[in-house]
Amino acid sequence: DIQMTQxxxxxxxxxxxxxxxxxxxxxxxxxxxxxxxxxxxKAPNLLIHTASTLESGVPSRFSGSGxxxxxxxxxxxxxxDDFATYYCHGYKSYPGTFGQGxxxxxx
Amino acid sequence: xxQLVQSxxxxxxxxxxxxxxxxxxxxxxxTHWIGWVRQMPGKGLEWMGIIYPRDSDTKYSxxxxxxxxxxxxxxxxxxxxxxxxxxxxxTAMYYCARRRASSGGMDVWGQGTAVTxxx
Numbered sequence: 227d228i229q230m231t232q233x234x235x236x237x238x239x240x241x242x243x244x245x246x247x248x249x250x251x252x253x254x255x256x257x258x259x260x261x262x263x264x265x266x267x268k269a270p271n272l273l274i275h276t277a278s279t280l281e282s283g284v285p286s287r288f289s290g291s292g293x294x295x296x297x298x299x300x301x302x303x304x305x306x307d308d309f310a311t312y313y314c315h316g317y318k319s320y321p322g323t324f325g326q327g328x329x330x331x332x333x
Numbered sequence: 334x335x336q337l338v339q340s341x342x343x344x345x346x347x348x349x350x351x352x353x354x355x356x357x358x359x360x361x362x363x364t365h366w367i368g369w370v371r372q373m374p375g376k377g378l379e380w381m382g383i384i385y386p387r388d389s390d391t392k393y394s395x396x397x398x399x400x401x402x403x404x405x406x407x408x409x410x411x412x413x414x415x416x417x418x419x420x421x422x423x424t425a426m427y428y429c430a431r432r433r434a435s436s437g438g439m440d441v442w443g444q445g446t447a448v449t450x451x452x
Contacts, residue, residue, distance in 0.1 A: 227395060258437050264378075269428055269430075269444060269445055270378065270439075271442070275436055275438030276436045276437070281438070313378055315438070320366075320392040321382055321394055327377040
Protein backbone atom coordinates (compact mmCIF):
# COMPACT_ATOMS: atom_id res chain seq x y z
CA ASP A 227 0.00 0.00 0.00
CA ILE A 228 1.34 3.43 -0.95
CA GLN A 229 1.46 5.89 1.95
CA MET A 230 1.14 9.64 1.47
CA THR A 231 2.82 11.91 4.03
CA GLN A 232 1.73 15.53 4.01
CA UNK A 233 3.43 18.44 5.77
CA UNK A 234 2.98 20.61 7.64
CA UNK A 235 -0.18 19.52 9.45
CA UNK A 236 -0.97 23.14 10.32
CA UNK A 237 0.20 26.30 8.59
CA UNK A 238 -0.40 29.85 9.84
CA UNK A 239 -0.14 32.60 7.25
CA UNK A 240 -1.40 36.07 6.37
CA UNK A 241 -3.36 37.46 3.45
CA UNK A 242 -1.00 37.96 0.52
CA UNK A 243 1.56 35.40 1.70
CA UNK A 244 2.99 32.73 -0.58
CA UNK A 245 2.62 29.30 1.01
CA UNK A 246 3.58 25.76 0.07
CA UNK A 247 2.39 22.35 1.23
CA UNK A 248 4.40 19.19 0.59
CA UNK A 249 3.22 15.64 -0.01
CA UNK A 250 5.59 12.66 -0.14
CA UNK A 251 4.69 9.20 -1.46
CA UNK A 252 6.24 6.04 -0.01
CA UNK A 253 7.05 4.91 -3.57
CA UNK A 254 6.91 6.51 -6.99
CA UNK A 255 3.45 7.48 -8.20
CA UNK A 256 4.85 9.30 -11.28
CA UNK A 257 2.39 12.19 -11.84
CA UNK A 258 -0.69 10.52 -10.27
CA UNK A 259 -1.32 13.16 -7.64
CA UNK A 260 -4.29 15.42 -6.94
CA UNK A 261 -4.89 18.23 -4.45
CA UNK A 262 -8.19 19.13 -2.82
CA UNK A 263 -9.49 21.97 -0.70
CA UNK A 264 -12.08 21.29 1.99
CA UNK A 265 -13.98 23.86 4.01
CA UNK A 266 -15.85 22.99 7.24
CA UNK A 267 -19.08 21.14 6.62
CA LYS A 268 -18.46 20.87 2.88
CA ALA A 269 -17.30 18.19 0.49
CA PRO A 270 -13.73 18.41 -0.83
CA ASN A 271 -13.12 20.35 -4.04
CA LEU A 272 -10.59 19.25 -6.67
CA LEU A 273 -7.93 21.89 -7.29
CA ILE A 274 -5.19 20.09 -9.22
CA HIS A 275 -4.79 16.70 -10.91
CA THR A 276 -1.90 14.96 -12.63
CA ALA A 277 0.40 16.77 -10.22
CA SER A 278 0.26 20.17 -11.93
CA THR A 279 -2.92 20.51 -14.04
CA LEU A 280 -5.29 23.13 -12.68
CA GLU A 281 -8.91 22.00 -12.60
CA SER A 282 -11.30 24.19 -14.58
CA GLY A 283 -12.50 27.19 -12.57
CA VAL A 284 -9.71 27.08 -9.98
CA PRO A 285 -7.89 30.40 -9.53
CA SER A 286 -4.43 30.63 -11.09
CA ARG A 287 -2.83 31.52 -7.73
CA PHE A 288 -2.95 27.75 -7.06
CA SER A 289 -0.22 25.65 -8.65
CA GLY A 290 1.15 22.16 -8.28
CA SER A 291 4.53 20.66 -9.01
CA GLY A 292 6.54 17.51 -8.55
CA UNK A 293 6.71 13.94 -9.74
CA UNK A 294 7.75 10.54 -8.46
CA UNK A 295 7.61 10.78 -4.69
CA UNK A 296 7.64 14.49 -3.88
CA UNK A 297 4.93 17.02 -4.68
CA UNK A 298 4.10 20.58 -3.74
CA UNK A 299 0.97 22.71 -3.71
CA UNK A 300 1.71 26.43 -3.80
CA UNK A 301 -0.67 29.33 -3.28
CA UNK A 302 1.04 32.42 -4.64
CA UNK A 303 -0.88 35.12 -2.76
CA UNK A 304 -3.28 33.99 -0.06
CA UNK A 305 -6.83 35.27 -0.24
CA UNK A 306 -9.42 35.15 2.57
CA ASP A 307 -11.28 32.33 0.80
CA ASP A 308 -8.17 30.11 0.84
CA PHE A 309 -8.18 29.40 4.58
CA ALA A 310 -9.27 25.78 4.62
CA THR A 311 -7.84 22.26 4.88
CA TYR A 312 -5.88 20.82 1.96
CA TYR A 313 -5.38 17.16 1.10
CA CYS A 314 -3.15 15.41 -1.37
CA HIS A 315 -4.33 12.20 -3.01
CA GLY A 316 -2.08 9.65 -4.68
CA TYR A 317 -4.04 7.62 -7.19
CA LYS A 318 -1.56 5.51 -9.12
CA SER A 319 -3.10 2.42 -7.54
CA TYR A 320 -6.82 2.08 -6.87
CA PRO A 321 -8.56 3.37 -4.89
CA GLY A 322 -5.72 5.63 -3.82
CA THR A 323 -4.52 7.20 -0.59
CA PHE A 324 -5.00 10.63 0.99
CA GLY A 325 -2.44 12.58 2.92
CA GLN A 326 -3.30 13.50 6.49
CA GLY A 327 -4.32 17.04 5.57
CA UNK A 328 -2.91 20.54 6.13
CA UNK A 329 -5.03 23.10 7.93
CA UNK A 330 -4.25 26.59 6.66
CA UNK A 331 -5.04 29.16 9.34
CA UNK A 332 -5.01 32.92 9.47
CA UNK A 333 -2.01 34.28 11.37
CA UNK B 334 -25.40 19.82 -14.65
CA UNK B 335 -23.15 16.97 -13.58
CA GLN B 336 -23.91 16.01 -10.00
CA LEU B 337 -23.91 13.28 -7.40
CA VAL B 338 -26.76 13.34 -4.91
CA GLN B 339 -26.47 11.22 -1.79
CA SER B 340 -29.19 9.82 0.44
CA UNK B 341 -30.05 11.53 3.70
CA UNK B 342 -28.61 11.33 7.19
CA UNK B 343 -29.04 8.10 9.12
CA UNK B 344 -29.21 7.28 12.82
CA UNK B 345 -28.76 3.60 13.63
CA UNK B 346 -28.03 1.30 16.55
CA UNK B 347 -24.97 -0.94 16.76
CA UNK B 348 -25.53 -4.22 14.97
CA UNK B 349 -28.04 -2.82 12.51
CA UNK B 350 -27.53 -2.89 8.76
CA UNK B 351 -27.44 0.12 6.48
CA UNK B 352 -27.25 0.92 2.77
CA UNK B 353 -26.63 4.48 1.60
CA UNK B 354 -26.79 5.67 -1.98
CA UNK B 355 -25.21 8.06 -4.46
CA UNK B 356 -27.13 8.97 -7.61
CA UNK B 357 -25.34 10.39 -10.60
CA UNK B 358 -26.89 12.64 -13.21
CA UNK B 359 -25.83 14.82 -16.11
CA UNK B 360 -23.19 12.40 -17.43
CA UNK B 361 -22.66 8.81 -18.55
CA UNK B 362 -22.73 7.10 -15.15
CA UNK B 363 -21.28 3.76 -16.23
CA THR B 364 -18.04 5.14 -17.68
CA HIS B 365 -16.65 6.83 -14.57
CA TRP B 366 -15.31 5.20 -11.43
CA ILE B 367 -17.22 6.15 -8.27
CA GLY B 368 -15.34 6.17 -4.98
CA TRP B 369 -16.44 6.28 -1.35
CA VAL B 370 -14.60 8.31 1.27
CA ARG B 371 -15.02 8.31 5.04
CA GLN B 372 -14.45 11.33 7.25
CA MET B 373 -14.75 10.71 10.96
CA PRO B 374 -15.64 13.70 13.16
CA GLY B 375 -12.77 16.19 13.18
CA LYS B 376 -10.53 13.89 11.15
CA GLY B 377 -9.13 13.57 7.65
CA LEU B 378 -10.30 11.84 4.50
CA GLU B 379 -9.99 8.06 4.15
CA TRP B 380 -10.45 6.05 0.98
CA MET B 381 -12.87 3.15 1.41
CA GLY B 382 -13.12 1.79 -2.11
CA ILE B 383 -14.04 2.47 -5.67
CA ILE B 384 -16.33 0.87 -8.26
CA TYR B 385 -16.63 0.97 -12.05
CA PRO B 386 -20.39 0.85 -12.67
CA ARG B 387 -20.14 -0.57 -16.19
CA ASP B 388 -18.86 -3.95 -14.99
CA SER B 389 -18.99 -3.50 -11.18
CA ASP B 390 -15.23 -3.97 -10.88
CA THR B 391 -14.60 -2.95 -7.26
CA LYS B 392 -11.41 -2.25 -5.34
CA TYR B 393 -11.30 -1.80 -1.58
CA SER B 394 -8.74 -0.17 0.66
CA UNK B 395 -7.24 -2.81 2.96
CA UNK B 396 -8.72 -1.12 6.05
CA UNK B 397 -12.26 -1.50 4.71
CA UNK B 398 -12.10 -4.84 2.88
CA UNK B 399 -14.67 -7.15 4.49
CA UNK B 400 -16.14 -4.31 6.56
CA UNK B 401 -18.34 -2.73 3.90
CA UNK B 402 -19.77 -3.63 0.49
CA UNK B 403 -19.72 -1.28 -2.48
CA UNK B 404 -22.11 -1.91 -5.37
CA UNK B 405 -23.73 -0.11 -8.25
CA UNK B 406 -26.83 -0.34 -10.44
CA UNK B 407 -25.91 1.26 -13.73
CA UNK B 408 -29.49 1.02 -15.00
CA UNK B 409 -30.56 3.67 -12.47
CA UNK B 410 -27.18 5.43 -12.10
CA UNK B 411 -26.79 4.69 -8.40
CA UNK B 412 -23.81 3.52 -6.37
CA UNK B 413 -24.23 2.06 -2.90
CA UNK B 414 -22.26 1.63 0.28
CA UNK B 415 -23.56 -0.88 2.78
CA UNK B 416 -22.83 -2.35 6.17
CA UNK B 417 -24.22 -5.61 7.52
CA UNK B 418 -23.54 -4.84 11.18
CA UNK B 419 -22.77 -1.27 12.19
CA UNK B 420 -20.41 -0.31 15.02
CA UNK B 421 -20.23 2.96 16.91
CA UNK B 422 -16.88 3.54 15.19
CA UNK B 423 -18.74 3.77 11.85
CA THR B 424 -20.11 7.16 12.94
CA ALA B 425 -18.82 9.51 10.25
CA MET B 426 -19.61 11.53 7.16
CA TYR B 427 -19.46 9.47 3.98
CA TYR B 428 -18.84 11.02 0.58
CA CYS B 429 -19.12 9.56 -2.87
CA ALA B 430 -17.04 11.09 -5.64
CA ARG B 431 -16.54 10.62 -9.39
CA ARG B 432 -13.11 9.94 -10.81
CA ARG B 433 -12.13 11.99 -13.84
CA ALA B 434 -12.40 9.92 -17.00
CA SER B 435 -9.12 10.77 -18.68
CA SER B 436 -6.88 11.10 -15.67
CA GLY B 437 -7.19 10.73 -11.94
CA GLY B 438 -8.55 13.02 -9.33
CA MET B 439 -12.12 13.07 -8.09
CA ASP B 440 -13.83 15.95 -9.86
CA VAL B 441 -17.44 15.69 -8.69
CA TRP B 442 -18.46 15.01 -5.09
CA GLY B 443 -21.73 14.21 -3.42
CA GLN B 444 -22.91 16.39 -0.58
CA GLY B 445 -22.13 13.70 2.00
CA THR B 446 -24.26 11.36 4.12
CA ALA B 447 -23.91 11.62 7.89
CA VAL B 448 -24.16 8.27 9.66
CA THR B 449 -24.56 8.15 13.42
CA UNK B 450 -24.37 4.82 15.22
CA UNK B 451 -25.38 5.00 18.85
CA UNK B 452 -27.19 2.81 21.33
